[in-house]
Amino acid sequence: MFAFNFNNTTMHIFYGKAALRDYLKSIKTSNSTIGFVPTMGALHQGHLALMQKSLLENKNTVVSIFVNPTQFNNPEDLAKYPRTLEEDVKKLTALSPKIILYAPTVEDIYDGQPLSQSFDFDGLENQMEGEFRPGHFNGVGTIVKRLFEIVAPTNAYFGEKDFQQLQIVKKMVAKANLEVNVIGCPIYRESNHLAMSSRNERLSPHEREEAAIIYKTLTITKEKFQTESPESVTEWVKKAFENNTLFTLEYFVIADEETLLPSVIKEPNKKYRAFIAVFVNNIRLIDTISLN
Ligand code: PAF
DSSP, rough: EEEEETTEEEEEEEEEEEHHHHHHHOOOOOOOEEEEEOOSSOOHHHHHHHHHHHHHSEEEEEEOOOOGGGOOOOHHHHHHOOOOHHHHHHHHHOTTTTOOOEOOOOOHHHHOOOOOOOOOOOGGSSHHHHHHHHHHHHHHHHHHHHHHHOOOEEEEEGGGHHHHHHHHHHHHHHHOOOOOOEEEEEOOOTTTBBBOOGGGGGSSSHHHHHHHHHHHHHHHHHHHHHTHHHHHHHHHHHHHHHHHHHHHEEEEEEEEETTTOOSSSSSOOOOOOEEEEEEEEEEEEEEOOOOO
């Protein structure tokens, strides 16, 4: 264990699972709860909001920072993923020195074998991110399951920006009968409504400003969806990006919130969502909006 002192406040940091488990055991009482926020670091306000919720709702809060290699299908994306542990620790301590940080090594998590387990998420894994990032959700399932085993949280908090990931984690928990409540939390946005993401750090100021187009497109989509078919809305989005020299549309999908299957018709009593992924200068950004 390592105790980080910043502005005269001390936070517990663990780099190994054995020491973390021992510590969590030592502070456990009959009615104590553990809130857990798994992250890959480069913390932003969206992450801190999840932690704030956890701090409010649980006796103890564990945050993990681990850039999980098995969920990256693109080696460049993994290599360039921002790693800012020192800054992150300062942000966590400023938020609350009560936070317990787990920042493991690849060795500590994977015991020398950084490989994914194979999961069946009832087809949720085949859509959108699953189609364009082969193996991604096996990597996410593997790491989240492992972290849940290590931390044994009562409640785990995930942002709705990665809505497909949220549904997949809920599915994994249901199928494996894990005793953890998975709680989805609203998307945090920058002042131009760009969804907060650690990848935003890689954008130039101009790209970051222009990325407002993503949420703008989603809000127009929502308006159009009230009177137009999913197909017509999708065509409109494709056209809107056709002549854009800065942003390349990877996918735009209107899907059923539960099954994540693309919707052709609108059925009453179903919840729909639009999902979008775009590239700007090799940086991939995703966003989503509830349509009804
Ligand atoms: O959403 C993320 O940051 C990651 O996918 C997660 C859940 C921390 C697993 O590595």
